[in-house]
Amino acid sequence: MNTQKDWFTSWFDTPYYHILYKHRDDSDAELFMENITKELQLKNTSEILDIPCGKGRHAVYLNTLGYKVVGADLSSNSINFAKQFENEVLKFEVWDMRTPFNQKFDAIFNLFTSFGYFEDDQEDISILKNFKKGLKENGILVMDFLNVSYVKEHLIEKEIKTVEGIDFHITRKIENGFIIKEIHFFADDENHSYIEKVKYLDKDKFVNYFENAGFNINQVFGSYQLEDFDPSSSKRLIFVLS
Known part of the structure; x- marks a missing residue:
């Protein structure tokens, strides 16, 4: 079994990963993007980073809403697939979120439980610090994680x-x-x-992470419909941070 620390570098880059998850509901992703961009009142001139972006389903839809979007992912296979959707204001690149970004964004989206991969808490916190440094003044980070209690x-x-x-x-x-x-x-x-393998991160643990990385929590939601978070019944744990 592939149990090395960076398990995701191999699994996410195989065609089998995309076969297994081919039935993921794009309508959920699109609903979430519509709801969150309206809630944040993101202007159409906003530049958004979607990381890790996979094959680009969120990034592509954000682009159709009028935003300038960069999708980044460690998987070269996913990025090669996503590049077919590129245009003047939608770009994709191979990028490891452990590496600081070379530009700043109005918003960074970290979606669909794409965090908490590492044994050492400091590695996760260091990724959050990269996100913080990658935001423009008054920029927003959206983190969409599963609700571990549920x-x-x-x-x-x-x-x-x-x-x-x-x-x-x-x-x-x-x-x-x-x-x-x-x-x-x-x-x-x-x-x-x-x-x-993702870390069992409850709300309290995230709060500790965010404090260490210099983030303030603006809002917490429990669904893609942006319902209030309930530890016992919510399927998602979604943070809006600045």
Whole structure:
């Protein structure tokens, strides 16, 4: 099994990752982008960084709303795919969020639980510091994470998902401060094993992170409809920070 520290560098760059998650609902992503940009009253002249952007579904839709957008991701395969959508005000590039940015933005979006990958808290905090430095004066960071309390109460420990003829055997557990998903399958004449691993970050832990990185919390939401956050029932934990 691929259990090295940077598990995401291999799994996110495989075609199988995108096969497994091909049924993600774009309408949810689009609804969230519409709601949050209205809530933030982002002007059409705003420059937004979407990181990590995957294949660009949020970035592309933000661009259709009139914003100048940069999508960045560590996966070269994802960025190569996203580049087909580029135009004068939508660009994609390979970028590791552990590396400081070379320009500043009106808003940075960190979406769909794309944080908390590292054992050492300081590595996560250092990413937040990069985000802070990458914002213009009065810039906004939007962080969209899962609600770990909800995940814990509704954890499906084992399941099989069949997508494009591939049986993905998935197990989940919460262990040593992480939510861990193991994925095993047979495809292209060989067995594959990957892992997804994100830190068990509740609201209090995030507050500590944000204080260390110099962020203020402006708003906290519990859904893409921007409902108030409820620790027991909300599926998402969404922060608006400055």
